[in-house]
Amino acid sequence: MPGRNVLIVYAHQEPKSMNGSLKDIVVDVMSKQGCNVVVSDLYTMKFNAAATRNDITGDLCNPQHFSYGIETKEAFKKGCLCEDILEEQRKVHDADLVILQFPLYWFSFPAIMKGWIDRVFVQGFAFDFPGCYETGLLKGKKALLSFTTGGTEEMFSKEGASGDIRYLLWPIQHGIMHFCGFQVLSPQISYAPEYVSEVKRKEMLMNWAQRLENIWEEPPIDCTPPWYFQ
Numbered sequence: 001m002p003g004r005n006v007l008i009v010y011a012h013q014e015p016k017s018m019n020g021s022l023k024d025i026v027v028d029v030m031s032k033q034g035c036n037v038v039v040s041d042l043y044t045m046k047f048n049a050a051a052t053r054n055d056i057t058g059d060l061c062n063p064q065h066f067s068y069g070i071e072t073k074e075a076f077k078k079g080c081l082c083e084d085i086l087e088e089q090r091k092v093h094d095a096d097l098v099i100l101q102f103p104l105y106w107f108s109f110p111a112i113m114k115g116w117i118d119r120v121f122v123q124g125f126a127f128d129f130p131g132c133y134e135t136g137l138l139k140g141k142k143a144l145l146s147f148t149t150g151g152t153e154e155m156f157s158k159e160g161a162s163g164d165i166r167y168l169l170w171p172i173q174h175g176i177m178h179f180c181g182f183q184v185l186s187p188q189i190s191y192a193p194e195y196v197s198e199v200k201r202k203e204m205l206m207n208w209a210q211r212l213e214n215i216w217e218e219p220p221i222d223c224t225p226p227w228y229f230q
């Protein structure tokens with residue numbers, strides 16, 4: 001879709017990794033579609049993952065009892081968040097599609113990506129009360145998790161040792177992305193790239209490239225408990 005904006009939030013240390021290749025494919029395919037593709041390469045940026053009082057410039061509302069949620073909400077309203085947060089918020093604001101690209105770490109995403117969420121998706125910008133789930137402040141945007149695993153697809157089945165992969169998507173897809181109003185697209189899961197053949201890896205990359213060709217036409221998933229737990 002020419003003119004659409006895509007933000008890739010990318011968390012891998014090694015450009016030659018499978019995650020690096022999956023990210024490069026998005027840049028390549030979606031740029032060819034005429035999309036504007038922006039990458040937040042968190043390790044290269046040395047993105048600060050720690051949510052601290054340094055995230056607020058100027059005076060705190062209550063310096064005697066620091067509350068990160070209250071202070072960042074007020075700082076957002078006053079335009080007093082620090083520059084690296086504001087820069088990422090501008091990218092999210094402009095994006096029609098946000099892709100999180102990461103290796104699965106402990107059934108979740110790497111800490112640097114969690115820190116990006118903690119610091120960028122502040123109240124008043126990404127959500128509010130009211131202003132969550134269907135009325136989340138980032139509604140109208142699409143989000144997609146693309147990730148790799150160490151475990152095989154079989155391990156991440158209902159009967160497998162790790163349980164259904166969908167169980168662990170609930171906190172991220174539902175608790176973060178859907179909570180903030182995103183329409184969540186099906187995840188792109190590349191299972192066990194370290195343990196499969198070169199041919200299989202190429203196939204995974206090709207499948208991703210093919211999917212991206214029609215990504216704008218994809219309907220979102222039904223982000224309710226049955227999708228995850230039935």
Ligand SMILES: Cc1cc2nc3c(=O)[nH]c(=O)nc-3n(C[C@H](O)[C@H](O)[C@H](O)COP(=O)(O)OP(=O)(O)OC[C@H]3O[C@@H](n4cnc5c(N)ncnc54)[C@H](O)[C@@H]3O)c2cc1C
Pocket residue numbers: 012014016017018019020021102103104105106107108147148149150151152193194198201202205
């Ligand atoms: C702290 C930590 C916690 C973890 N927790 C979990 C967990 O809870 N559950 C779980 O399942 N796993 C877990 N893992 C494993 C982790 O998810 C995998 O190691 C990771 O997903 C593999 O992806 P990668 O991009 O790092 O692979 P890489 O090792 O970088 O890549 C795999 C292979 O793909 C090759 N490759 C790259 N690009 C191409 C290309 N274009 N064409 C062909 N081949 C290519 C590479 O050369 C390499 O041989 C954890 C790992 C760590 C470090």
